[in-house]
Amino acid sequence: MKPAPFAYLRPSTLEEALAALADTQGAKVLAGGQSLVPLLSMRLAAPSTLVDINGLPDLDGIAADAAGVRIGALARHADVLASAEASASQPLIGMALSHVAHPTIRNRGTTVGSIVHADAAAEMPMVLRLLDGTVDVASVRGRRTVPAADLFAGPLESTLAHDEVAVEAFFPALAPGGGVAFSEVARRHGDYALVGVAALVDTEGGEVTRARIGFVSVSDVPTVVDVSDALDDPAGAALAELEPADDIHATAAYRAHLVKVLTPRVLADAIHHARERTGA
Amino acid sequence: MITQPEELHDVRLQVNGSVHEVRVPARRLLSDALRHDCGLTGTHVGCEHGVCGACTVLVDGRPVRSCLMFAVSAVESEITTVEGLTEDDGTLSPVQQAFSDCHGLQCGFCTPGFLTTITAGLRENPEPSEDEAREMIAGNLCRCTGYQNIVKSVLRAAEIEREIERESGEQVQ
Numbered sequence: 001m002k003p004a005p006f007a008y009l010r011p012s013t014l015e016e017a018l019a020a021l022a023d024t025q026g027a028k029v030l031a032g033g034q035s036l037v038p039l040l041s042m043r044l045a046a047p048s049t050l051v052d053i054n055g056l057p058d059l060d061g062i063a064a065d066a067a068g069v070r071i072g073a074l075a076r077h078a079d080v081l082a083s084a085e086a087s088a089s090q091p092l093i094g095m096a097l098s099h100v101a102h103p104t105i106r107n108r109g110t111t112v113g114s115i116v117h118a119d120a121a122a123e124m125p126m127v128l129r130l131l132d133g134t135v136d137v138a139s140v141r142g143r144r145t146v147p148a149a150d151l152f153a154g155p156l157e158s159t160l161a162h163d164e165v166a167v168e169a170f171f172p173a174l175a176p177g178g179g180v181a182f183s184e185v186a187r188r189h190g191d192y193a194l195v196g197v198a199a200l201v202d203t204e205g206g207e208v209t210r211a212r213i214g215f216v217s218v219s220d221v222p223t224v225v226d227v228s229d230a231l232d233d234p235a236g237a238a239l240a241e242l243e244p245a246d247d248i249h250a251t252a253a254y255r256a257h258l259v260k261v262l263t264p265r266v267l268a269d270a271i272h273h274a275r276e277r278t279g280a
Numbered sequence: 281m282i283t284q285p286e287e288l289h290d291v292r293l294q295v296n297g298s299v300h301e302v303r304v305p306a307r308r309l310l311s312d313a314l315r316h317d318c319g320l321t322g323t324h325v326g327c328e329h330g331v332c333g334a335c336t337v338l339v340d341g342r343p344v345r346s347c348l349m350f351a352v353s354a355v356e357s358e359i360t361t362v363e364g365l366t367e368d369d370g371t372l373s374p375v376q377q378a379f380s381d382c383h384g385l386q387c388g389f390c391t392p393g394f395l396t397t398i399t400a401g402l403r404e405n406p407e408p409s410e411d412e413a414r415e416m417i418a419g420n421l422c423r424c425t426g427y428q429n430i431v432k433s434v435l436r437a438a439e440i441e442r443e444i445e446r447e448s449g450e451q452v453q
Binding site: 001002003004005006007008010030033034037038040041042050052054055078101102103104105107108188189190 | 286287289305306307309312327328329330333336339342343344345347348349350352353355356397401415418419
């Protein structure tokens with residue numbers, strides 16, 4: 001349970017970090033390391049070089065305004081969760097983050113790192129996808145903004161190039177008539193979800209105009225299903241598009257069962273949230 | 281086969297108020313650096329992939345898994361291990377005293393991780409309910425399954441801290 005040897009760089013500016021990534025074959029970025037270090041220790045990954053970005057300045061910001069929440073690459077889950085401004089702008093961030101691992105892991109793990117780690121069993125990639133957020137990515141070629149819809153390629157695989165660093169994630173604010181909710185079933189609170197479900201609804205005068213549901217741990221990428229036209233059977237509409245998989249934690253049939261139970265419940269909670277906010 | 285010697289890094293670790301200058305490969309886990317390079321074997325290593333919590337130390341006052349950090353990444357941080365919880369004269373900290381009072385340890389393997397986690401947990405929430413005490417320790421595993429007494433220890437530690445605070449308040453008056 002020890003990582004294989006690797007070279008280690010701890011740059012002090014983003015430019016140095018990007019140059020190092022561009023110059024080195026097989027280099028990986030180390031931020032919080034709460035997903036990467038276990039992969040290294042279990043020798044499921046063996047990068048030639050780790051570029052540790054923990055010494056870079058100005059990447060730990062959490063800024064919220066009426067448009068949404070911007071989270072820097074070194075902002076730890078615990079700090080994002082503790083940000084009242086972030087949760088006021090987009091309440092789903094805090095709802096989901098309280099389910100991300102245990103507090104000890106949240107103290108070191110970063111929200112942006114979790115997103116580009118692209119684990120379909122993780123909450124924040126799905127939340128970004130459900131909210132149609134974006135990730136700002138830097139490389140020696142410049143900066144670009146990647147919509148969440150274009151971010152997830154496969155299991156633990158993002159569409160970022162090997163020399164790109166995700167520097168910031170943007171979560172759009174909750175619209176005035178909007179509501180959100182989150183729930184998951186795990187063996188212990190803080191463990192990986194067997195199934196996690198989030199809902200985002202828009203309402204006008206208390207009536208739902210749009211409803212989308214995001215799923216954690218059901219497919220091999222974070223998945224969002226639009227159920228606007230299936231409000232009386234959202235789970236049926238979701239299961240028509242999902243292919244729950246077996247693994248050592250749960251059977252496909254059990255996952256489908258959890259989707260059936262959680263989807264209508266979370267959708268109802270989101271509608272209730274929207275009506276509560278608008279007083280409708 | 282000729283293998284190149286692994287590159288070593290000079291790392292200055294600040295642990296329990298002392299500076300340890302160590303020379304380690306980049307892949308040295310902080311848990312191993314504390315144990316092997318600093319000789320602080322109070323930090324225990326269980327699963328080595330972040331699940332069991334036995335290796336939990338405080339990094340700048342916050343509980344962190346030392347098996348999920350590299351020693352080279354810890355250069356700018358102040359680290360507290362279980363050895364750093366005791367007073368200079370050897371007096372047990374309130375959390376340690378509570379574990380002794382409540383039989384909060386059996387084999388003791390998981391205990392260092394619980395002690396550091398609860399020490400930080402009580403700073404954040406000095407008066408936990410029983411449910412909050414359970415939540416505080418939910419990320420740590422005890423292979424003896426002695427959880428009931430660990431929960432009692434959390435509540436007792438909070439009580440001891442309140443007693444100390446009350447006494448120091450009386451002394452001031």
